[in-house]
Amino acid sequence: MSCCGPDRCATCGDIADRATIRSIEGADAACVLESGEEITAAIDLVPGALVGRVLLVHQGVAIGMERRSGEEAVG
């Protein structure tokens, strides 16, 4: 996983990757990106994280969780 490339600067671009949680161990979640790439994300800041939920991951840390229909985003 790279933070940047010729067409991407995660910090400047305010980019957060959508990552689906596969498993959780302590404060870290094993996730898979839409591209199929597997990453580990810190979930310290998303207390409601559960397997199957979609995280918004920025620089290795989940900053929020995508809304499911009928509920508020994040939290």
Next chain:
Amino acid sequence: MKYVDEYRDAETIRALASEIARKVDLSRVYRIMEICGGHTHTIFRFGLAQLLPDNIELIHGPGCPVCVLPMGRMDVGLAMAENEGLIFAAFGDMMRVPGSKGSPLESKARGADVRMVYSPLDALKIAQKNPDRHVMFFAIGFETTAPSTAVTLMRAKEMGIENFSVFCNHILVNPALRALLDMEDMRLDGFIGPGHVSTVIGCQTYSFIADEYDRPVVVSGFEPVDIMQSISMLVDQLNANEAKVRNQYTRAVSWEGNPAAIGALDLVFELRDSFEWRGLGEIPNSAYKIREEFGRFDAEKVIGVHGQTFADPVEAQCGEVLKGAIKPTECKLFGKGCTPENPVGALMVSSEGACAAQYKYADVTIGVTD
């Protein structure tokens, strides 16, 4: 990739463009600033500006933290990197950013131990693996990125790590917007609000723009359909003489933001009295510093600031571009003395900078799927 296709569909983009064209008031101009570098990038990459009526002007904002970092801060960071035995860790975004004596990559070529990391947590792991050396992470970014630094310092403290510090250059969106809004020749009518910054700090934080400055804000996602919808929502408000904060990016942003992330920021950081921005100058309370409780991880205290710093070049007209007074191509250095390969001005530094994006995507003519 269903998710991406849905928000990049050319037919939907063109339908939104037609809808906007139908409802604009041709007797006026709509000057809309997209705050985020990510929005700027999407606008250029998909040629969205060319799909809009001529009386909608998109002005590219200060939302690229690498672009607005003053050269002097890079000089300080690189001076620290030259300490014997120190490992300098930073995001890849930073590697080509020039200080007055070159970039981190050039420092590496001169012998400094410079390492690119994906996350500050990776820098912390390097510290754990190298207990006899000090690791300094060059932290940069808005409220989207600051939580990752906060989590890293919370974990470092909990683990009792002794050989790790952070050179903190985290900045805040709202003070910069207030500085822009306070400028005498400010010509902006409304704002496309940042997406993932708002995942952290929420929509409510922009209420001052509507209440005090009478300008509408629509928080937007990053795909072309998101941005076209947001422009449409802004046109509706401006036509109705309304100034409210609206949320287009409801799948990722709530009104209040993420309380756990905001709590982590409050725990680890406090506001600096003032911080310098390239192109905008000193802005009060516009950046974070590390709180005393985490002071043993503050590189400015642990390592100290050495070396001479240099002011930014004055020839570039970044401030004028940021205010919407001129377009990137109207800067006298654009494409001549200032290019992505050899950036002089702040906005040419990162691929998300307004000038760099304009330079790269100048030939894009229509919003298309990718």
